[in-house]
Amino acid sequence: MSKLKNKVAVITGGNSGIGFGIAAAFRNEGAVGTITGRNEATLASAVDALGTGFIGIKGDVTAMNDLENIFQKTTEKFGNIDTLVVNAGGVVDGFPMAAVNDVTEENYDRYMDLNLKSAYFTVQKSLPYLNDGASIILIGSSAAHRAIPGMTIYSAAKAAIISLAKGLSLDLLSRKIRVNTLSPGSIDTPIFEKVVPQELLEQVKQTWIDTTPVGRQGLPADIGNAAVFLASDDSAFIVGTEILSDGGLTNIS
Numbered sequence: 001m002s003k004l005k006n007k008v009a010v011i012t013g014g015n016s017g018i019g020f021g022i023a024a025a026f027r028n029e030g031a032v033g034t035i036t037g038r039n040e041a042t043l044a045s046a047v048d049a050l051g052t053g054f055i056g057i058k059g060d061v062t063a064m065n066d067l068e069n070i071f072q073k074t075t076e077k078f079g080n081i082d083t084l085v086v087n088a089g090g091v092v093d094g095f096p097m098a099a100v101n102d103v104t105e106e107n108y109d110r111y112m113d114l115n116l117k118s119a120y121f122t123v124q125k126s127l128p129y130l131n132d133g134a135s136i137i138l139i140g141s142s143a144a145h146r147a148i149p150g151m152t153i154y155s156a157a158k159a160a161i162i163s164l165a166k167g168l169s170l171d172l173l174s175r176k177i178r179v180n181t182l183s184p185g186s187i188d189t190p191i192f193e194k195v196v197p198q199e200l201l202e203q204v205k206q207t208w209i210d211t212t213p214v215g216r217q218g219l220p221a222d223i224g225n226a227a228v229f230l231a232s233d234d235s236a237f238i239v240g241t242e243i244l245s246d247g248g249l250t251n252i253s
């Protein structure tokens, strides 16, 4: 129960879904640290639910000043950082994913900014505050491997995350910082409410259950458990690679 005892973690987007699941799994293993998000209300209730050891710092991961503030404030409170989980991402507010002819340049840019550019700069801005030997976990997606209609830009951004982890792990080798991608399959989180009309929600979730070989959607805790492994010394020899936690989804055509 203490694989991460006294380790300091930053989890972007820790106020919802997968990010919260990761924060809860880290807390259960003895970690402390910061969760982030833009929504102050959900941030406050997530911090309350985690109990002692975690603080919330408001920030937009597409804003460089906000990223710097997150790492500076975390270090002031806890000291240097051992684990960074780059999780914030997914659906861009006000820009539902779209069929190919409906994708505007702004839509394209906003998806790339949120799901790829922000990941790179979250890592870059964290570097002065990370301990040597730190673990960085980039949250990818099974969508990088298995096309989903209307989600091409998102999927391409997530595919690039895998490449980012490979490159960064070499770039950061001199500091023994490991960078890996953790790619979830279909996980039951509020993300579905952002893209699927309410009346179709249950049907869409059922389709994912039927499509996933293990016969269920994943839970945020499933991703949390895999993230604990990647954050801990148990994965010390795992560098620049991708772990899929998808219930077998990407094994089927």
Ligand code: NDP
Pocket (backbone or CB within 6 Å): 012, 013, 014, 015, 016, 017, 018, 019, 036, 037, 038, 039, 040, 042, 059, 060, 061, 062, 087, 088, 089, 090, 091, 114, 139, 140, 141, 142, 143, 183, 184, 185, 186, 187, 188, 189, 190, 191, 194
């Ligand atoms: P949620 O919508 O529940 O969570 C998204 C999180 O990202 C929230 O905490 C949100 O906080 C934060 N966020 C979004 N935009 C910004 C921004 N501009 N700045 C800062 N924070 C932001 O979705 P999930 O938990 O499902 O998704 C988490 C990650 O997992 C995403 O990267 C997603 O792509 C990935 N993923 C999810 C899958 C799934 O099936 N659920 C499958 C594969 C990958 P706030 O709104 O307060 O800013």
